[in-house]
Amino acid sequence: MPSKIAQIRLADCGAYYIATDINPHAVRVTSETLEAHGVQAELITTDIVSGLEERLAGLVDVMVVNPPYVPTPEEEVGRDGIASAWAGGENGRCVIDKILPVADKLLSDRGWLYMVTLTANNPSEICLQMREKGYASRIVLQRSTEEESLHVIKFWRDIDDRLQANETGTVNKTGPARIFDSLLSQFPGLLFRRNDGSSSS
Ligand SMILES: C[S@@+](CC[C@H](N)C(=O)[O-])C[C@H]1O[C@@H](n2cnc3c(N)ncnc32)[C@H](O)[C@@H]1O
Numbered sequence: 001m002p003s004k005i006a007q008i009r010l011a012d013c014g015a016y017y018i019a020t021d022i023n024p025h026a027v028r029v030t031s032e033t034l035e036a037h038g039v040q041a042e043l044i045t046t047d048i049v050s051g052l053e054e055r056l057a058g059l060v061d062v063m064v065v066n067p068p069y070v071p072t073p074e075e076e077v078g079r080d081g082i083a084s085a086w087a088g089g090e091n092g093r094c095v096i097d098k099i100l101p102v103a104d105k106l107l108s109d110r111g112w113l114y115m116v117t118l119t120a121n122n123p124s125e126i127c128l129q130m131r132e133k134g135y136a137s138r139i140v141l142q143r144s145t146e147e148e149s150l151h152v153i154k155f156w157r158d159i160d161d162r163l164q165a166n167e168t169g170t171v172n173k174t175g176p177a178r179i180f181d182s183l184l185s186q187f188p189g190l191l192f193r194r195n196d197g198s199s200s201s
Contacts, residue, residue: 017041018056020049023084048095048102060106065115067095092121100126103155104133113155114140123151130155 019034019041021027027045034041049056068077068085069092076087077094088094096117103113113135117123127137136158139151 020044063113069118119149
């Protein structure tokens with residue numbers, strides 16, 4: 001999707017698509033792309049989803065975000081022009097960190113968030129942050145080029161965890177331990193070196 005955020009809300013008649021971007025040129029190009037593919041959507045020029053929070057709270061089933069994720073000086077973030085397409089500030093996290101709490105407000109109980117991140121954004125730390133809000137996560141796609149290594153992370157509310165917490169009054173593993181397990185299962189060949197020099201995988 002050319003627009004930064006695409007959201008799908010299931011209405012009575014089927015899927016309802018909303019796409020937002022802060023850059024009006026990106027919104028125009030998105031409109032042309034959607035039209036070329038015969039897809040109807042509501043297109044909105046706004047900062048993340050500013051002005052839509054009340055209307056969409058708890059209603060978004062799928063949220064797709066391709067944020068500006070490139071680490072840059074903070075002053076490059078949100079500037080007019082093409083730089084806002086990539087400028088992510090320190091660790092490339094400036095816009096990402098604003099989107100995470102918004103996603104939590106907008107997603108329905110069964111909602112999914114798909115977000116593109118770069119290794120420099122520290123995806124496991126993003127997963128931990130979302131774990132604290134009650135979300136499970138999984139890297140569903142990874143692509144590397146000579147210049148960058150990208151991940152698409154899927155987040156969803158971890159109902160099993162909540163049920164288990166309700167039943168036992170506690171969750172068996174701590175958030176960090178579960179994230180670590182989850183990452184391990186996604187990278188079975190990964191080698192972890194212990195301080196004593198031995199290795200485990
Ligand atoms: C990495 S580009 C993604 C381009 C396109 N969505 C795609 O997937 O090919 C990031 C997009 O986020 C938009 N953007 C940057 N900051 C934003 C903000 N605060 N709110 C909404 N959109 C923003 C930029 O204008 C740019 O179009």
